Amino acid sequence: MNNKLKLLLTTLGLSTIGTVIHAQEISLKGRISNTDAQQQTLTLSQVNGYKESIELAADGTFKATFPTLQPGLYRLEKVGELYLAPDYQLQVTVDKNGKKTFKGKGAAENQKLYTSRQSLGRFIPSSADGPLFKAYAMNVPDFLSQIDKYGAFVAKQTAGSSDDFFASTLKKEAAFATGLAIRSYRIYYGADSVKLANFYRFMDSSDRTAPNAPALLDSAYKSAHTKTFTSEERKLVDSLNYVMLQLDDVQSFNQSSAYRSLLDSWISDRVYKSGLLGSKGFENMQLAQIHIANTQLNDPTIGGHYRYQFSSAYLKLIKEDAEADKLYHDFMNNPANSTYHPKMEAIYNKRMAVRKGKPSPDFNFENIEGGQSKLSDLRGKYVYIDVWATWCGPCKMEIPHLIKLEKELHGKNITFVSLSLDDQKDKQKWKDYVAEKQLGGVQVISDKAFDTDFVQLYNINAIPRFILLDPEGNVVSPNANRPSDPKLREELLGLLQ
Numbered sequence: 001m002n003n004k005l006k007l008l009l010t011t012l013g014l015s016t017i018g019t020v021i022h023a024q025e026i027s028l029k030g031r032i033s034n035t036d037a038q039q040q041t042l043t044l045s046q047v048n049g050y051k052e053s054i055e056l057a058a059d060g061t062f063k064a065t066f067p068t069l070q071p072g073l074y075r076l077e078k079v080g081e082l083y084l085a086p087d088y089q090l091q092v093t094v095d096k097n098g099k100k101t102f103k104g105k106g107a108a109e110n111q112k113l114y115t116s117r118q119s120l121g122r123f124i125p126s127s128a129d130g131p132l133f134k135a136y137a138m139n140v141p142d143f144l145s146q147i148d149k150y151g152a153f154v155a156k157q158t159a160g161s162s163d164d165f166f167a168s169t170l171k172k173e174a175a176f177a178t179g180l181a182i183r184s185y186r187i188y189y190g191a192d193s194v195k196l197a198n199f200y201r202f203m204d205s206s207d208r209t210a211p212n213a214p215a216l217l218d219s220a221y222k223s224a225h226t227k228t229f230t231s232e233e234r235k236l237v238d239s240l241n242y243v244m245l246q247l248d249d250v251q252s253f254n255q256s257s258a259y260r261s262l263l264d265s266w267i268s269d270r271v272y273k274s275g276l277l278g279s280k281g282f283e284n285m286q287l288a289q290i291h292i293a294n295t296q297l298n299d300p301t302i303g304g305h306y307r308y309q310f311s312s313a314y315l316k317l318i319k320e321d322a323e324a325d326k327l328y329h330d331f332m333n334n335p336a337n338s339t340y341h342p343k344m345e346a347i348y349n350k351r352m353a354v355r356k357g358k359p360s361p362d363f364n365f366e367n368i369e370g371g372q373s374k375l376s377d378l379r380g381k382y383v384y385i386d387v388w389a390t391w392c393g394p395c396k397m398e399i400p401h402l403i404k405l406e407k408e409l410h411g412k413n414i415t416f417v418s419l420s421l422d423d424q425k426d427k428q429k430w431k432d433y434v435a436e437k438q439l440g441g442v443q444v445i446s447d448k449a450f451d452t453d454f455v456q457l458y459n460i461n462a463i464p465r466f467i468l469l470d471p472e473g474n475v476v477s478p479n480a481n482r483p484s485d486p487k488l489r490e491e492l493l494g495l496l497q
Contacts (some may be wrong), residue, residue: 030092286314416441
């Protein structure tokens with residue numbers, strides 16, 4: 001089987017890298033059925049951050065030219081993935097069922113890309129068939145055989161192509177797709193989809209602080225799998241994991257979401273397999289991820305991206321100011337991070353603005369009764385803010401503890417506020433949940449989910465998040481303890497004496 005996968009990688013020609021050149025003018029036009037009459041633009045984007053707006057007419061037609069676009073993979077809103085290259089005169093039509101057809105120069109390449117993507121499910125089926133996902137029910141030889149067949153199919157698609165860069169890109173994409181499939185196969189082999197869904201629901205609703213929680217979760221997870229690998233099968237599948245991933249492939253990093261997904265998975269696996277958590281002195285995922293980026297991602301473009309991604313995420317979460325200061329200064333003192341210095345500085349400045357003792361930003365959000373509630377109107381009492389959403393499982397796990405705490409502190413000088421980050425289109429879902437659970441306190445919903453000013457000023461990029469303010473509206477803690485943490489009760493009782 002190892003030889004088979006080596007043959008696949010050889011067949012896909014991963015060593016072949018086309019020459020990247022600056023594109024001459026590219027023309028892109030088309031028509032999309034079933035567009036939103038209110039939508040006036042489409043976004044053309046690439047994973048490296050490139051974005052361009054294209055005017056969308058009321059009849060679903062669009063047209064644009066790009067004089068300096070680099071050849072490669074792009075994603076056009078409402079259309080999907082496209083390959084664009086110099087001198088293309090590409091026309092794209094999307095029918096009411098979502099099927100795409102192509103005309104003009106570049107049509108052949110985009111048809112091959114589209115066919116390759118659509119055909120993956122024929123070889124590595126991911127749709128549910130009864131209780132089992134087909135791919136996860138396959139035995140190891142059959143699964144790897146299907147991967148070989150998919151690789152051969154894609155290689156045939158690129159045979160005779162006059163565009164070496166396109167052929168290389170399509171072959172790499174097939175390898176990345178199979179790499180992601182192998183990783184999922186390793187994780188979900190033998191999984192019963194119904195029982196696995198029940199397991200995730202159990203995770204969302206259970207109290208993970210309960211003494212028997214680990215045993216219950218372990219039992220629920222094991223019961224969701226109908227079979228497991230033998231030791232030899234496990235070794236074989238493990239040996240194939242990530243063999244198609246090159247850590248310095250900047251070309252793929254700049255254009256391929258599949259490459260980035262595979263690299264994200266590799267980093268997470270490295271954190272756990274290397275024992276960085278706990279035993280190596282790293283108490284959380286972000287610190288371990290930063291270590292991986294610093295020590296194993298040597299390419300400046302790729303390493304710089306991940307150092308910023310992990311460091312900025314952790315800077316938003318750190319509770320201790322001294323630790324935050326050290327992280328920030330370590331990042332800023334590394335010249336290799338200079339590209340990201342302005343972004344990191346902006347995050348740090350926001351953090352400084354809501355440190356303990358600073359006046360809290362205000363909000364004015366719709367409340368559960370349909371009126372408006374201003375945070376500043378609650379001054380005179382301590383305010384404990386729970387930032388949550390109905391789609392957030394960990395958020396909902398904290399709610400029973402919050403209700404208990406509210407009841408215990410009823411009549412004392414504190415107001416509990418629950419700020420939902422549900423989208424406005426899900427407002428009724430939020431109202432129904434509040435009514436069903438009989439949630440108390442001040443219930444409000446953000447006008448722009450995560451994008452509203454109050455949330456952005458607190459650097460909130462993950463929920464649940466809790467904020468504690470004093471009666472003057474100043475920050476006691478911008479990242480307070482959770483209701484399930486006994487330390488919160490002790491802190492509040494001490495403040496309210």
